[in-house]
Amino acid sequence: MSDLQRDRILTCACELYLKDGLDGFSMRKLARDVGVTAPALYRHYQNKEHVLADVVREAFREFTAYLYRALEGRTPWERLARAGEGYLEFALEHPRWYEILFIAPEQMGMAALPDDLEAQGCAVHQFWVDRVRECMDQGLLRQGDPLQASLTMWAHAHGLVTLFNHGAFQVDVDTFRAQFRASGARMLMGLATDEFAAEAVEQLMGAEPVEVDSPTVKGMMQG
Amino acid sequence: MSDLQRDRILTCACELYLKDGLDGFSMRKLARDVGVTAPALYRHYQNKEHVLADVVREAFREFTAYLYRALEGRTPWERLARAGEGYLEFALEHPRWYEILFIAPEQMGMAALPDDLEAQGCAVHQFWVDRVRECMDQGLLRQGDPLQASLTMWAHAHGLVTLFNHGAFQVDVDTFRAQFRASGARMLMGLATDEFAAEAVEQLMGAEPVEVDSPTVKGMMQG
DNA sequence: GTCTATAATCCGATAGAC
DNA sequence: GTCTATCGGATTATAGAC
Secondary structure, three states: OOOHHHHHHHHHHHHHHHHHOOOOOOHHHHHHHHOOOHHHHOOOOOOHHHHHHHHHHHHHHHHHHHHHHHHHOOOHHHHHHHHHHHHHHHHHHOHHHHHHHOOOHHHHOOOOOOHHHHHHHHHHHHHHHHHHHHHHHOOOEOOOOHHHHHHHHHHHHHHHHHHHHOOOEEOOHHHHHHHHHHHHHHHHHOOEOHHHHHHHHHHHHOOOOOOOOOOEEOOOOOO | OOOHHHHHHHHHHHHHHHHHOOOOOOHHHHHHHHOOOHHHHOOOOOOHHHHHHHHHHHHHHHHHHHHHHHHHOOOHHHHHHHHHHHHHHHHHHOHHHHHHHOOOHHHHOOOOOOHHHHHHHHHHHHHHHHHHHHHHHOOOEOOOOHHHHHHHHHHHHHHHHHHHHOOOEEOOHHHHHHHHHHHHHHHHHOOEOHHHHHHHHHHHHOOOOOOOOOOEEOOOOOO
């Protein structure tokens, strides 16, 4: 069942995407890179959309490889910290791969994400929830909903790497790595002073002890 | 020096961008909406790039209007909290405006951002640094570099709204508002337990008491 | 200032010969 | 399985008449 030519097309498609981005990706360019004419591609792929779906699958393979190395850590904290490092390194070393994980399916000409890709996103998010939960169980992170806490951490990390990759910070990569860690440390320690923290939280959450419903995370990515 | 037709074109351009996004924006569509043929537009605008630059200027006008209302707050904390609310409401009510503030200039066919837009971004970022600094001065936020702390808060907020607007969370808007506040509260209070916080920070920052260089923020947005 | 007409490219996808 | 040829569409932008 192996289709060598299809594999060759996918390889070229990934290279083309990494080189020119989603906007610069076209079936005609892809055909040129493969060394055939454009119609020949349609013998192996139904259309552009299906090619891009395979490219996203490759992006997930790369991404999870970086993340799951964190499981070699021997303590919950080590695993969480290594997962954060892996997230950062992936985003820095492969910004185009990182980008396509968060691109809306409509931008790729899809009505919705294929089910298997949606499932991949859920699995990655579950990985984060598990890393947070075991730290809570050990008393390293404050008790609470691990899903909520993981969203806070994820949003912070995603925001930082997105802003950096878009060039909003004029710093070199090593400086940014230090910033990323320092900012993570501020999140763990808290931005408010001890005296003000309780009051600030109360003002933000309202008087009543709030229990926000857990969101259903559709996938880690791509709505 | 008023050019009424140019104003009309810009109005239609903003409506077209808000309706169809950057990908769906073309000079032909714009001409159709204005009620003229495409070449007529080039009497008033040099090219598409210049039209889009004016659209981004409008986005900044809207954005700063939301933000600067926060200055009506009577205390530093009230001003900071209101700024956060304004940021959230702007991103929720005008996701397309929010989006274009962070789009890379190359995606709009520009080599770089016009100087005045770059300056707008810097001004907005300075606004945030000022909100943080006055809270530090009052002992509400931990002492430190206001620029660093503001980046942590900004990344967190940007990450959350980006993920929500891209549809990664399957929650309604009101639930997300509550999540946004709750997540902000977690950032102020800190994710780690009091017992673990110091150790975690030390492990993240290294043994030596670290002073990360302040990044030069090129503009709040758009590298 | 607006028009018609057009240049010059690009795109995804298909029909049908070989 | 690949080719040539082509359909049908998009785009930015310009030349020149009115």
